Amino acid sequence: MATRAQRTPSQLIEPELMAAALEILGESGPEGFTIRAIARRAKVAPMAIYNHFAGKDGLLEAIWIEGFTLLRRDLEVTSINPNNKFFDTAQAYRKFALTHRSHYTVMFMHRFIGFTPSPYAVTVALATFQTLERLVKSAQTVGIFSDYNAVDAAQMLWSTCHGFVSLEMLDINFATNRDETFLEFIRGVERGVAYSNK
Amino acid sequence: MATRAQRTPSQLIEPELMAAALEILGESGPEGFTIRAIARRAKVAPMAIYNHFAGKDGLLEAIWIEGFTLLRRDLEVTSINPNNKFFDTAQAYRKFALTHRSHYTVMFMHRFIGFTPSPYAVTVALATFQTLERLVKSAQTVGIFSDYNAVDAAQMLWSTCHGFVSLEMLDINFATNRDETFLEFIRGVERGVAYSNK
DNA sequence: ACCGAGTATAGAACATCGTTCTATACTAAT
DNA sequence: ATTAGTATAGAACGATGTTCTATACTCGGT
Numbered sequence: 001m002a003t004r005a006q007r008t009p010s011q012l013i014e015p016e017l018m019a020a021a022l023e024i025l026g027e028s029g030p031e032g033f034t035i036r037a038i039a040r041r042a043k044v045a046p047m048a049i050y051n052h053f054a055g056k057d058g059l060l061e062a063i064w065i066e067g068f069t070l071l072r073r074d075l076e077v078t079s080i081n082p083n084n085k086f087f088d089t090a091q092a093y094r095k096f097a098l099t100h101r102s103h104y105t106v107m108f109m110h111r112f113i114g115f116t117p118s119p120y121a122v123t124v125a126l127a128t129f130q131t132l133e134r135l136v137k138s139a140q141t142v143g144i145f146s147d148y149n150a151v152d153a154a155q156m157l158w159s160t161c162h163g164f165v166s167l168e169m170l171d172i173n174f175a176t177n178r179d180e181t182f183l184e185f186i187r188g189v190e191r192g193v194a195y196s197n198k
Numbered sequence: 199m200a201t202r203a204q205r206t207p208s209q210l211i212e213p214e215l216m217a218a219a220l221e222i223l224g225e226s227g228p229e230g231f232t233i234r235a236i237a238r239r240a241k242v243a244p245m246a247i248y249n250h251f252a253g254k255d256g257l258l259e260a261i262w263i264e265g266f267t268l269l270r271r272d273l274e275v276t277s278i279n280p281n282n283k284f285f286d287t288a289q290a291y292r293k294f295a296l297t298h299r300s301h302y303t304v305m306f307m308h309r310f311i312g313f314t315p316s317p318y319a320v321t322v323a324l325a326t327f328q329t330l331e332r333l334v335k336s337a338q339t340v341g342i343f344s345d346y347n348a349v350d351a352a353q354m355l356w357s358t359c360h361g362f363v364s365l366e367m368l369d370i371n372f373a374t375n376r377d378e379t380f381l382e383f384i385r386g387v388e389r390g391v392a393y394s395n396k
Numbered sequence: 397a398c399c400g401a402g403t404a405t406a407g408a409a410c411a412t413c414g415t416t417c418t419a420t421a422c423t424a425a426t
Numbered sequence: 427a428t429t430a431g432t433a434t435a436g437a438a439c440g441a442t443g444t445t446c447t448a449t450a451c452t453c454g455g456t
Binding site: 029030031108109110111113114125129147148149151152154155156158159160161162163164166167170172173174175176181184185187188189190191192193 | 227228229306307308309311312323327345346347349350352353354356357358359360361362364365368370371372373374379382383385386387388389390391
């Protein structure tokens, strides 16, 4: 027996490659993220990555698009109460990042050598930012963020979350208790940015 | 002529390699950061990177250490008025990042495959964080940041700056005017975090 | 049940990467 | 002027992403 490994059904190849890619990225980081290692993990031929994705960059793009789509969905289901939107959105953002570390790494943390997201992938990312913008506009209907235009306020919200979370993922976050310090941080930013009357 | 290229004097090799490495990183990003390309730019043999640094990772470590040293120095010369420390430190931080993009990339933006800073390099980075901590403690003498312990407040300050700047460097900062929006952002965080009495 | 189109696979091949090694030729100090 | 030190060129190794080819499996239509 074993003259040749079992052949994987076509429909299973893409999800198994995605799963393997995310696992490898989570376990070994970008340095372990190689075509041969991913294929080995997925029990699939290296060539499958070229037949089902556009090579390594295509796989990264698939992770990018899935990541921004998931983040957008997570942000959209936050509180319907405009008064809580800043707090809830920040919480949802951090939860997404810590729950989908591999996705977040591709989206924001690591510039993979050779990988440039396609124009379509960029529009998906833009749509996620526009979701943030819409959340801000909704909050502005009850007087929050009234000092800034929506784009700038959305950028501040994003910066707040990404700053804390990315340092956390790089393990250069020395906060005594990361969960609590993040809460204190976004409450503080909320006081100063969202409810201010400078 | 030209049976062999001019030989570069020993003392010039290290600075020229450093300069070439930073240039290449700034121009071509991590994907262009290869031994052969850096040596070509410095008009030096590839082997020089092994004789004068510990290979590619050694060169990255040199950039890391220089970067954290420069950042620490820039943060230490900020305002002696404790009331302005938050504002001045944030300004100095962003200025450093935008002026030393290649350094900042190695320090915070890109996990280079295979590169792990040595224990000594980590202590240099820690010293920079402790500088931030000292700045916070100084501000606390006049009642600023009084709600938090110094480590947590320093982490908030760092997160604020890194969040805005890193998205800026990744070119996913859509603020109408980055300079002004950053100022508004840190003023807002200052109101909410530094001067709060929650 | 069979047969043929589609496709998953193995493996060789290529350029480039980081790295190591060797032999050569230059430089600077004695 | 001689010698020790070292910058250089170049070959070599394994690993990488990628392309190509030939093989062998699978599944849908008859």
